[in-house]
Amino acid sequence: MKNFHMALMISQGTPMMLMGDEYGHTRNGNNNSYGHDTSINHFQWGKLEARRDDHYRFFSEMIKFRHKHPILRRDRFLTKKDVTWHEDNWDNHESKFLAFTLHDDKFGDIYLAFNAHDYFVKASVPSPPHKRSWHRVVDTNVESPNDFIPEGVLFTETVYNVAPYSSILLEAKP
Known part of the structure; x- marks a missing residue:
């Protein structure tokens, strides 16, 4: 979830x-429980x-x-300038992995990866923007409370081993 x-x-x-x-x-x-006056509501x-x-x-x-993060609340559609797709296997119908970077010069980029495979995926992490470094904020495979660390944990590798059925979020910070 x-x-x-x-x-x-x-x-x-x-x-x-x-x-x-x-x-x-x-x-x-029940995806339409509006009319139910029962315990499900x-x-x-x-x-x-x-x-x-x-x-x-x-x-x-x-x-x-x-x-x-204003980058997540834009009032316009994203453009090529706003997002970079990584490992974009659009023609591979077997692929269940998606990774991209949302660019924000003012507040810092955000790298996201979603792995719906039943095996680990080695995700190539792009270089962070100038004078910034990646910090792992979210890894849904990690047990709580370490699955979400607001200040982030410094991540200096070029590859992130994304666990099966999980997602990660890296934030570029000064």
């Missing part, structure tokens, strides 16, 4: 969330408390990250 929430928070436009998403409320698979405070230190914390930190 962290992968989907990260994808939602880095997407352009208004994020659409439902009450309970912050703790993983599934509504038992009740806010489950016990589940929120049980997940406060993992999913809820991750959810909250991703929202804060989005608010802090």
